[in-house]
Each structure stands twice: as C-alpha cells, then as structure tokens.
Amino acid sequence: MKYEPISVFDMLKIGVGPSSSHTLGPWRAAERFVQELEAGGRLAELTQLKILLYGSLAKTGVGHGTDIAVQLGLSGCDPITFDVAQIMPTVDQIAQTEKLMVGGAHAISFVPSRDIEFLVTESLPYHSNALSFLASFGNGDSIAETYYSIGGGFVKKEGEDTVADASVSLSFPTNDADDLLKWSIKTGLSIHEIVYENEQAWRSENEIRSGILKIWQVMKECVYRGCHTNGILPGGLNVRRRAAALSKKLLGGAVYASYEEWVAAIKTGGDHFKYTLDWVSCFALAVNEENASFGRVVTAPTNGSAGVIPAVLHYYLIFCQENNDISEEDKAIHFLMTASEIGSIFKKESTISAAMGGCQAEIGVSSSMAAAALTEALGGTQKQALMAAEIAMEHHLGMTCDPIGGLVQVPCIERNTMGAIKAITASQLALQSTPDFARVSLDNVIKTMWETAQDMNFKYKETADGGLAINVPLSLPEC
Known part of the structure; x- marks a missing residue:
C-alpha cells in the first residue's frame, strides 16, 4: 500500500454546502486552476474559459450547486471565509453582467449557461466526479486541464501521483x-x-x-x-x-x-x-x-x-x-x-x-x-x-x-x-x-x-x- 500521510485538517475541512465532492471539490479545483494560471504568468492573457462537467458532477451538479461553486472558485472566493450570504448575489451578478473576474483581478466575458456544460452522458475513467477547464489566450494558445473531486473535498489533478504530501515523515505512519x-x-x-x-x-x-x-x-x-x-x-x-x-x-x-x-x-x-x-x-x-x-x-x-x-x-x-x-x-x-x-x-x-x-x-x-x-x-x-x-x-x-x-x-x-x-x-x-x-x-x-x-x-x-x-x-x- 502506498504511503499517504493525511492530516486532521485534511479529513475535517471548513467549507460550504451542500456537497464536499460536488461543491467544495469543484470550488477548490477552480481555485487551483486559477492559481496555476497566475503562477505561469498567463492570467492576464486569458480571453475565454469553458468548464466541462462529467459523470456524477454533470448528473447531480445543478442540485449540488457545482456550477455555482466553480464560478466562486474562479472568482477567487475562499470557501472557508467567503460570506455565504453573498453566494447567490455573486453568481447572479456574473450572469447579469456576463463578466467573470477571474482570480478577482482579470475580467473576461463569461455566460454561465453557455460556458459551463453538463455532459450527463459522458464520464472519465479515473473517477465519476471530473471537470475540465478549457482556456484560450490572446496569442491564440489554448490549454485544457482536468481535475477530479475524489470525495471529502479532496481534489486530484489528472496526472498527479497522489493528493497527499508523501515527503512528510510521521512519527507513527498508519495506512490501516x-x-x-x-x-x-x-x-x-x-x-x-x-x-x-x-x-x-x-x-x-x-x-x-x-x-x-x-x-x-x-x-x-x-x-x-x-x-x-x-x-x-x-x-x-x-x-x-x-x-x-x-x-x-x-x-x-x-x-x-x-x-x-x-x-x-x-x-x-x-x-x-x-x-x-x-x-x-x-x-x-x-x-x-x-x-x-x-x-x-x-x-x-x-x-x-x-x-x-x-x-x-x-x-x-x-x-x-x-x-x-x-x-x-x-x-x-x-x-x-x-x-x-x-x-x-x-x-x-x-x-x-x-x-x-x-x-x-x-x-x-x-x-x-x-x-x-x-x-x-x-x-x-x-x-x-x-x-x-x-x-x-x-x-x-x-x-x-x-x-x-x-x-x-x-x-x-x-x-x-x-x-x-x-x-x-x-x-x-x-x-x-x-x-x-x-x-x-x-x-x-x-x-x-x-x-x-x-x-x-x-x-x-x-x-x-x-x-x-x-x-x-x-x-x-x-x-
């Protein structure tokens, strides 16, 4: 069994309902995607963004607020501290203005009904809770990144070996x-x-x-x-x-x-x-x-x-x-x-x-x-x-x-x-x-x-x- 150190704060996370895998996970995935754009110096070049929801995220995503969570994550809102009373006003404003302030800093044209797709007949093999971000940039480049919400708010990017830091050395390593x-x-x-x-x-x-x-x-x-x-x-x-x-x-x-x-x-x-x-x-x-x-x-x-x-x-x-x-x-x-x-x-x-x-x-x-x-x-x-x-x-x-x-x-x-x-x-x-x-x-x-x-x-x-x-x-x- 692969060594996987897991903290108390991994298992018990402060967040927003209604679902850890369908709300909190996609929210965190969206945050990670924006952070990677920022780290690569590409956020200011972003011109268009589409989100594809697969499998269970597509089938029950509306009821679980997956589309809402993704928009909040892309906007740079933190589920631990964001005022829950502002959730609906925030997403309503995005829909009304057709503008998304990515990372809270870079505005792009965004129509939720057009740019978030629920692919109810499609699933990815690794996990039923999958979502992809398709980004286009001003120089004509485009990228696609896929994340999996694997339960409990844990998120794994496609190609990642593990979601935990295996370099951490515990006094009493425990797998079972x-x-x-x-x-x-x-x-x-x-x-x-x-x-x-x-x-x-x-x-x-x-x-x-x-x-x-x-x-x-x-x-x-x-x-x-x-x-x-x-x-x-x-x-x-x-x-x-x-x-x-x-x-x-x-x-x-x-x-x-x-x-x-x-x-x-x-x-x-x-x-x-x-x-x-x-x-x-x-x-x-x-x-x-x-x-x-x-x-x-x-x-x-x-x-x-x-x-x-x-x-x-x-x-x-x-x-x-x-x-x-x-x-x-x-x-x-x-x-x-x-x-x-x-x-x-x-x-x-x-x-x-x-x-x-x-x-x-x-x-x-x-x-x-x-x-x-x-x-x-x-x-x-x-x-x-x-x-x-x-x-x-x-x-x-x-x-x-x-x-x-x-x-x-x-x-x-x-x-x-x-x-x-x-x-x-x-x-x-x-x-x-x-x-x-x-x-x-x-x-x-x-x-x-x-x-x-x-x-x-x-x-x-x-x-x-x-x-x-x-x-x-x-x-x-x-x-």
Whole structure:
C-alpha cells in the first residue's frame, strides 16, 4: 500500500454546502486552476474559459450547486471565509453582467449557461466526479486541464501521483487499522495521542490546538444556527426545515440568548432515553439543513455526512458525565482527532466518495469515525474504539446514494440522524464487549466496503438515476 500521510485538517475541512465532492471539490479545483494560471504568468492573457462537467458532477451538479461553486472558485472566493450570504448575489451578478473576474483581478466575458456544460452522458475513467477547464489566450494558445473531486473535498489533478504530501515523515505512519493498533500496543498511547504526535509533522502544538478548536467552533455555530432557522430548503423539493421546531418543542419555552445558555437549557431536561434520542436527531438535522442551504459546515468526512460527528460530539458533551476533570475544549480536540484518524484509514483503504462507493462511503464512514471517537472518549480501549468503528460500518454496508432531484436533502438529511444513532449504539456495544473475541476486524469491513462499492451498480452512486431518486415523485415535500 502506498504511503499517504493525511492530516486532521485534511479529513475535517471548513467549507460550504451542500456537497464536499460536488461543491467544495469543484470550488477548490477552480481555485487551483486559477492559481496555476497566475503562477505561469498567463492570467492576464486569458480571453475565454469553458468548464466541462462529467459523470456524477454533470448528473447531480445543478442540485449540488457545482456550477455555482466553480464560478466562486474562479472568482477567487475562499470557501472557508467567503460570506455565504453573498453566494447567490455573486453568481447572479456574473450572469447579469456576463463578466467573470477571474482570480478577482482579470475580467473576461463569461455566460454561465453557455460556458459551463453538463455532459450527463459522458464520464472519465479515473473517477465519476471530473471537470475540465478549457482556456484560450490572446496569442491564440489554448490549454485544457482536468481535475477530479475524489470525495471529502479532496481534489486530484489528472496526472498527479497522489493528493497527499508523501515527503512528510510521521512519527507513527498508519495506512490501516492494524498499523494503528500496532502503534497503540507498542507505545501505550491512545488514538488521539498518536494523531497528536503525527500532526506535529505539519504544524506546531499551538497551531494544532487552535485549528481544531476553530473546527469545533464552526460545528457549534452550525448546530446552533440550524436549530434556530425555520423555512423551506432551496432546490424545489419544498422540504421543510425541522430542527428549529424540534429544538423549540424539546425546550418547552426556555429562554436563552447564546449557544452556551441553550446547551445549559438542554441539560436541565435530564438524560432519559427518548429526550436524548430526540436531541441527537435534532443536532444532526440542524447541521444538514444548514448544509443543504449553502451554509458553512465542517466536512466530516463529507458534507453529505457532516451532521453525524457534531451530533455525537454534542451527545457526549451534553449527556455523558465521564472525564469531568478534562475541559470541554480538550474533550472536543481528543474526539475530533480520533474521528479523523478513522476517516483517514477509510480514505486510504477504500473511498469517502459517494460517487465511487454509494452512501456507505459517506454516512457509513462518518458513523464509524464518530463511534470510535465516542468509545475512546467514554474510556474505551484502543481495541474497543476500533471495534466500534467496525460495528458502525458493518451495518452501513451496501447503502446506496440516491438523492431525490440530485439534492442533498431527501434522504440525506435524515440519514445523518441514523448514522449518529448507529454510532452511539456501536460504541455501547463495543464498550460492553471483549474485542479479542470479535470475528470481524475494521480492516476486514473496510475491504468489504470497497469490494461492495466496486460491485454496486453505477445508478446507486450519487447519480440520482436509481433508488428513491426515481421512485419518489418530486412534488412530495417529505420522505
């Protein structure tokens, strides 16, 4: 297996919904293309630009806002910092003026309906999520560059050997679960401690801490915002947002003015099963309703599955009383580090792209990540954490990706609630089990997931050509 070092900040990215592979990836690909033009001194010579979308990007690109993302990337907007309230005004202005300010510095004539082509009958062999940029220059030259959005916001240019920096030397290089377990046994370190040591190959201790806390802050803001926003999700399915109504119902008129006061109000309701279950669902719904609305979320490991890890982390911090001698910040850092490591193993051994593996590659992986992180957070051993990750994925194997209308709404939003609950259940099973007697390892289940992905019919891989996408009338508002 080829060595591929992957950072926490590769697996957990701050970005904009609704899709990491169909929105964030193409956005980043467009940015890279512009950066290469600038580096080659050719931006000022650019006269014409066309974008070709292939495969899954073409079939569900409109619903996922791929065309919008490409225009924003070409305009030099950063998905981490760009004001999401300005997304539609920005693309509307491009359409109205028929001008694109490439890199924010060089204006060219650009008509989105003409210059962005959705090639729904064409796919490129390397990956279903492909896009090409065709550029013409004033001296008559032209170039074509192709990029692949391979899941989770990762982008690979055609001809590149890898998307990771293989020159980075990690203290504990890990390609599979057996490697991770080997290092844990040899050193006695927990999973998050191993990740922390590896992360220092890229950045300082202060940068690691502040960076992960920024990710956690975005998750908190997303959950809180989603739990206080009503309305209809964009896209034409007329799906009603539910998290805000559910939060209001569960709190029964409680008064608060901030996230912290809201969490305190939630805690006063106790921790009985039904109440806890409702809140886990509410947290997950909130994130993915924000995601579906071009909101700012954390790709974990994808946008379509962005609600699972924040929901389970909120469950842990609000309803579990373990490790009270550790600050909330440290609990969140440890949780996210462990989760990211499990996600990186799935990426190396299989895929985190629904266009390649169906929804098992998104909700399944996020559930597995959350299960391992929760298990370790609740005092489980390294073996129990890996067992929880295996259990969670085992019960997502074969899950298809069939978004109705090509939108990350039905059944995607509710699937995040299911993934979160499965993660908690998997964790509880692992904590009450002896991993030495388990018959299925995490590496076994990841191998099975990849084989399942390869055998799965293409229409169940984020094409909107099968499953619920063709069996539910688009006029229905609920799933």
